[in-house]
Amino acid sequence: MSLNDSRSRELFGRAREVLVGGVNSPVRAMRGIGRDPLFIDRAVGPRVWDVDGNEFIDYLASWGPAILGHSAPVVLDAVTAALPRGTSYGAPTEREVIFAEAVRDAIPSIERLRMTSSGSEAVMGALRVARAATGRDPIVKTIGGYHGAIDSLLVEAGSGATTLGVPTSPGVPSAATAATRLVPYNDLDAAVTALEGAAAIIIEPVAGNMGVVPPAPGYLEGLRAACDRTGALLIFDEVITGFRVARGGAQERFGVTADLACYGKIIGGGLPVGAFGGRADIMSVLAPEGPCYQAGTLSGNPLATAAGCAVIGALAQPGIYDELEAGGAALEAAFIAAGVPVRINRVGSMLTPFFSDVTVTNYATATASDTTLYASFARALLARGVYPPPSQYEAWFVSTVHTTRDIAATAEALADAMGEVG
Numbered sequence: 201m202s203l204n205d206s207r208s209r210e211l212f213g214r215a216r217e218v219l220v221g222g223v224n225s226p227v228r229a230m231r232g233i234g235r236d237p238l239f240i241d242r243a244v245g246p247r248v249w250d251v252d253g254n255e256f257i258d259y260l261a262s263w264g265p266a267i268l269g270h271s272a273p274v275v276l277d278a279v280t281a282a283l284p285r286g287t288s289y290g291a292p293t294e295r296e297v298i299f300a301e302a303v304r305d306a307i308p309s310i311e312r313l314r315m316t317s318s319g320s321e322a323v324m325g326a327l328r329v330a331r332a333a334t335g336r337d338p339i340v341k342t343i344g345g346y347h348g349a350i351d352s353l354l355v356e357a358g359s360g361a362t363t364l365g366v367p368t369s370p371g372v373p374s375a376a377t378a379a380t381r382l383v384p385y386n387d388l389d390a391a392v393t394a395l396e397g398a399a400a401i402i403i404e405p406v407a408g409n410m411g412v413v414p415p416a417p418g419y420l421e422g423l424r425a426a427c428d429r430t431g432a433l434l435i436f437d438e439v440i441t442g443f444r445v446a447r448g449g450a451q452e453r454f455g456v457t458a459d460l461a462c463y464g465k466i467i468g469g470g471l472p473v474g475a476f477g478g479r480a481d482i483m484s485v486l487a488p489e490g491p492c493y494q495a496g497t498l499s500g501n502p503l504a505t506a507a508g509c510a511v512i513g514a515l516a517q518p519g520i521y522d523e524l525e526a527g528g529a530a531l532e533a534a535f536i537a538a539g540v541p542v543r544i545n546r547v548g549s550m551l552t553p554f555f556s557d558v559t560v561t562n563y564a565t566a567t568a569s570d571t572t573l574y575a576s577f578a579r580a581l582l583a584r585g586v587y588p589p590p591s592q593y594e595a596w597f598v599s600t601v602h603t604t605r606d607i608a609a610t611a612e613a614l615a616d617a618m619g620e621v622g
Contacts, residue, residue, distance in 0.1 A: 238252075259596040259598070278507055292500070298509055309479070327435070331400075339381070343564075346410075347402055355377045400460070412545045413561060467508045521548070580616070
């Protein structure tokens with residue numbers, strides 16, 4: 201079964217003449233599933249359409265933020281109302297205050313907030329604050345944990361639990377990663393050792409960039425205790441999990457409070473936005489209150505805050521997270537009913553089907569998956585009108601507007617695709 205993608209192929213040819221690799225973010229090139237990218241023309245509800253007119257039930261969800269579906273009316277209405285008032289002021293606005301109050305209401309550990317224009321910027325700010333607040337340099341991160349294209353965190357695994365990082369990418373100086381300590385995800389003993397003398401550990405409380413990997417029982421609680429004992433700060437990267445796995449994010453779902461947390465994607469309703477925040481005494485080191493400098497011309501952008509307020513308000517409605525949980529469970533059940541031979545890791549409305557014979561608990565077990573089979577499976581799904589993440593190591597997302605009919609159609613596509621490639 202083939203997909204008519206002549207217009208996408210034409211655009212990709214043009215794109216390679218003007219954009220590096222033809223894309224503006226590497227994974228969009230779809231090399232992870234062995235094909236050229238599809239160029240999207242529009243998106244509404246749980247569906248996207250490419251420039252060739254192909255229609256797909258979408259589980260990429262713009263990598264998570266389309267939690268209310270694409271072009272959600274509440275978001276479009278908010279942005280439409282805000283647009284005539286201006287797109288950027290470079291000055292404070294009432295709406296960013298309202299936005300911050302809404303975040304604090306949902307996440308009580310956020311006593312003070314600083315907005316940014318992306319999740320990556322939020323992480324950079326949080327790391328700087330942690331170092332300024334503790335007077336220490338080392339940062340602990342998990343192997344396979346992705347926190348944005350930040351020099352100090354673009355490191356590969358060393359041979360030991362506390363091995364200092366080696367730059368993964370050319371262009372990252374070794375000095376930038378010299379204070380980065382690597383530990384396996386879900387290995388509490390390794391983290392406890394690495395936290396001695398560290399400024400902080402930054403972790404996705406539910407890993408989402410090695411595929412979905414939930415925390416083992418007691419893992420996050422153990423990290424909290426180890427940070428309390430060593431004086432290191434616990435930073436949750438909730439760019440994916442924030443407002444996704446619960447209204448209060450992973451902190452609410454797992455009952456563990458972070459010192460600092462980073463947000464993005466969903467809180468902008470699909471517009472570029474990020475934020476980080478935490479305890480007031482820690483955040484007070486930030487300028488203009490303290491000496492730690494961080495700034496952004498478009499931080500608190502009036503369009504992004506309008507969209508963000510709309511999404512956060514919608515997600516406060518009763519029953520929303522029950523719907524999302526049910527949607528995630530239904531998609532998981534669809535894989536099982538279709539007989540797809542995968543190990544499924546799911547937390548709420550985010551999941552990853554791993555083509556693997558082992559339970560996936562960290563990066564090492566995630567990378568044992570059969571990526572060739574996933575690539576063939578993903579291509580077969582695209583040909584049947586289902587849009588999966590273009591990599592084995594990413595999350596699938598269900599929105600509030602995926603219907604039982606959408607899930608049933610997906611289940612049929614899953615079975616047909618597996619019949620083709622299995």
